[in-house]
Amino acid sequence: MDRRQLKTQQAIRQAFSALMKRKTYSKITVQDILDEANVGRSTFYEHYKTKEELLHAICADIFSHVFCPSLEPEMRHDFSNTNDFKHIVIHMFYHFYEDKEELKGILGSESKEIFVHDLRGFLGELVYDYVFKVYKNKSFPEDLLVNHLITSLIELTLWWIKGDCKESPEQISEYYFGLILPTLSA
Amino acid sequence: MDRRQLKTQQAIRQAFSALMKRKTYSKITVQDILDEANVGRSTFYEHYKTKEELLHAICADIFSHVFCPSLEPEMRHDFSNTNDFKHIVIHMFYHFYEDKEELKGILGSESKEIFVHDLRGFLGELVYDYVFKVYKNKSFPEDLLVNHLITSLIELTLWWIKGDCKESPEQISEYYFGLILPTLSA
DNA sequence: TCCGCTATCGAACAATGTATTTGCTATATT
DNA sequence: AATATAGCAAATACATTGTTCGATAGCGGA
DSSP, X not given: OOHHHHHHHHHHHHHHHHHHTTSOGGGOOHHHHHHHHTOOHHHHHHHOSSHHHHHHHHHHHHHHHHTOGGGOGGGOOOSSSHHHHHHHHHXXXXXXXXXXXXXXXXXXXXXXXXXXXXXXXXXXXXXXXIIITTSOSOSSOHHHHHHHXXXXXXXXXXXXXXXXXXXXXXXXXXXXXXXXHHHHTO | OOHHHHHHHHHHHHHHHHXXXXXXXXXXXXXXXXXXXXXXXXXXXXXXXXXXXXXXXXXXXXXXXXTOGGGOGGGOOOSSSHHHHHHHHHHXXXXXXXXXXXXXXXHTSXXXXXXXXXXXXXXXXXXXXXXXXTSOSOSSOHHHHXXXXXXXXXXXXXXXXXXXXXXXXXXXXXXXXXXXXXXXXX
């Protein structure tokens, strides 16, 4: 890819992150980003159709690191039990811990919804593959249960980051399974 | 109150509800509301500072019906067990069922966040008073647990309404306690 | 019924922000 | 070095918000 494109993309994303530490998502204008990144107006719109698209791109970046199986040797999974899922969850919390500061900015305003929406997409598959197949045939409708498992994980994550990640990734992970496993095996 | 004020408030709210069936919250402009309600621009701004304030007012209306204890004889509570809480939850689902159509509009777009935020406020007290006091001293931080109970209830509600309220209020209520009670008494 | 009060109207206006176009410049890639 | 293309600044059209103000219509009390 052209170095110029790469440079401006980095400039824009970095500017956006910097602005997020000072302002709320909805208060950040395209002009703000342009000024902070030292990038021309038309240039921005050639890369991203809207401010929202930029945020989606940033979320995709974050998640691609979090849910990238090939780089993590411990993440070979055989789909046979929830252990793999536990590893993935801890792994996720570790990554989120690293991106803590950036995430606090994103989750502290309306941009939260975009992040949650995108995260839900990733977790949907995971939860279905790893958990639901194991704990089949419960007294709840399938999609209700899957939805509960996903949203519980997401909301716990939000709670954790909002509280400045005081607990360790392992601890938070244990909390999560402490919340849902009794339900699953009731 | 002046009949004129009442009339315009009703016109505005009704117009807003009507628009919600056709458009997404963020796509509805003040001008749209003005046209639909046949109300002058300055009049609107004398009643509501922003579009968001209007939505808050509508939410407050809905919740005032849902969480109005004096009108419901079965809702005398003694704070001694979770039975009262169960009644309240069923009662809530009944009211939401009645407002089904309006709620589907609100929950189908960004306005969802405002609704959820306001609902969270009401449920926060309830959950704390009714549930937490009973199931004290668990292996989770207090605010984590309370948060989990609230968000599970909210998300279940969203799931239910999104799916067009196919289950009965009693059934949904049972699902809720099926999801959380095993955790609480684990 | 009359009168004073005030809610509403509507048009104009400033302010802000989005998104597109254009012609020129700077820089990669080959 | 030649060509393609990314970037830039400025102008512009457009949409939306929120405010102001004088005129008008409708309300409620006497």
